[in-house]
Amino acid sequence: MRCLLVEDEPARVAAILPELKRVFGDHAVEVAEDRDTAVARVSERAFDLIVLDQRIPSAPGQLDPDVVHGRAVLEQVRQVAPDTVVYFLTALPMGDEYVDELVAQGQLCDVFGDRKPTPLVRRFQKSTLTPFFEAVEQLAATARITDQIEINTRGAGIKLRDDEARLVRCFGRLQSGLCVDVEVLNDGLSGARVLKAEVKNSNGEVRMSAVGKIGPHDAILGEMKRYEQEVVRLPAGTYAPQLPPPLARVVGRRGAFYRLLEGYDHSMFEVLRISDNDAAVCANALRECESTWARKPSVKQGSILELVKLLVWEDRLPAIHSLIDDIDWRAYEAREIAVNMCTRHGDLHGENARANATHHVMLLDYGSVDPLPSAIDAVTLELSPFFHPHGYRDMLRWRPGDGTIDWFDLNAFAKLSTIPNFIASARKWAHAEAFGDREVLACAYIYVLRQLQFPKTDRDLAREMLSGIVSRGLKM
Missing domain, CATH: 3.30.200.20 (Phosphorylase Kinase; domain 1)
Structure with a gap:
């Protein structure tokens, strides 16, 4: 638990701080005597309670106490931690319109997970501290239960x-x-x-x-x-x-x-480790799972660079491109192609799909779900065992020095791996729903390119795979 006391009067701090420390703990109460210090504390960490005096100075050493500074602290709380409980402790009259309006809004929130909405703003008078201490005790008791889990x-x-x-x-x-x-x-x-x-x-x-x-x-x-x-x-x-x-x-x-539905105990990576055939069945199940999204695609025409920007943050591209300057990526990314666009998971690696004992599958992590090229999920699923940190790089027999990889040649690529059936199933899905071969190839390019932003990526593998993709893509 943690409490922040925003108060500049030493006598008032001396009267309040011991009780706050008794309730929250000696090292769980911080004091800020001015606006700037309070704003910094609020931005840095979470507090269970903020006790706020409105009339405080603007900065350390300043002799300009004003209610606008205390209100500025509240505005910062609203910006960075709006579900934090704030108790105004004021010597201002109870008719203060600013606080009246806040209290009248009656904002409530289940702050501590006890299913009991708590008022986010309350007001107490400095002249009568007993109601304030009682409210603090009640709030801290609730926060303590959560904190002890x-x-x-x-x-x-x-x-x-x-x-x-x-x-x-x-x-x-x-x-x-x-x-x-x-x-x-x-x-x-x-x-x-x-x-x-x-x-x-x-x-x-x-x-x-x-x-x-x-x-x-x-x-x-x-x-x-x-x-x-x-x-x-x-x-x-x-x-x-x-x-x-x-x-x-x-x-x-x-x-x-x-x-998490009962029985979905294995990630796709774990299925792959056990059985190539079972993983192939799961890949087909994922295709069936996403068929709802794929039924009515729209065709989009544009450059491969435009497609890259759908999945790779643009500000990271210069650093990524610098790693493959020996590859003609500029010419490839300038190519215009047509793709089928539909809703896709957007990050369908082996940790984001889980399977049960009968090879039914469940998708996890929905933060990247968006309209994307239709082949991207199948390609991501196929390649993630070799690039994701939780995958199995040793399932691909290629080693540095073995030369360029022609990923698009399914038979050749499958022979490089120990999971040919899984690769074949994922590739079949990609081609079945893509606009054409160029979309499938572009999705592989985007996926591998994206991996170069991760420090643990096998960059030798990524470069040789991108070299083969670009070489083939420029001939299509």
Whole structure:
């Protein structure tokens, strides 16, 4: 738990701070005596409670106390941590219109996951502190229950940020749990993290298995919108049901949690490790799963560079291109092609698809769902075992010095691998729904190019594969 006291009068701090420390803990209460210091603290970390005096100075050492400075702190809270509880502690008359309006708005939020909406703004008078201390005690007691929920990494040493841990604990409390076992499934480029979370009760029983996506507030809202508009169109059982209610924001981050359907215990990567044939069956199941999205594609004509920018952040392209200057990527990316556009997952690597014992599949992580070239998911699925950190690079026999890879030649590429049936199934899916061969090849180019932004990518493999793709693509 953590509390921030924004107050510049030493006598008032002396009267309030000991009680706040008693309630929250000696090292869990911070003091800011001016606007600038308070704004910086609010931007840096999450607080369970902010106690705010309106009339404070603008900066350290300044003798310009004014209510506008305290209100500026509240505006910063609204910008970076709008679901934070703020208690105004004021000597101003109770008829202060500014605070009157805030209190009248009656904003409520389930801040701590107890399913009891808490008022986000309350006002107390400095002249009578007893009601203030009582309210602080009640809020801290609620926050303490959430804070005491254990996060168990099973010895993996997973390091969660404070805001991530708070969101996981809130989810655990929403599900009436005392412990949450966590496993990292994926760390995204956008700063998002995908976790498997098992909520346990006091008997050690699993109450809920879920997949959680924790990331920047706007990114999570975007994912939730994609989920509501596109993911729910897929057949029941092929995606994870979203678990209500939504969690409160913690600083600038938010969490979305989805129920992990029972029995979907293996990622596609794990299926591949066990059986090439089973993985091929799962690839066909994924194709069937996404058939709803593919039924009515629209044709788009444009340059390959335009397609690249749909999946690779433009500001990263110069650094990526600098790694392949010995390849004629400029001429290839300038080529105009036609592609079938439809809704696609956008990041269908082997960790984002899970399978059960009967080879039914379920999609996870919906942050990249968008209108994209129809072949991109099949190509991503095929190539991800060789590039994703959780994949199996040794399933491809190619080694540095072996020369250029002609990926488009299915027979030749499959012979390089230990998973030819899986590759054949994914490739068949790509060609079946693409506008033509050039779309399939371009999707492979985009996927491999995108991998070059990751530091752990096998760059020798990526360069030789891109060399073969570009060489063939310029002849089509």
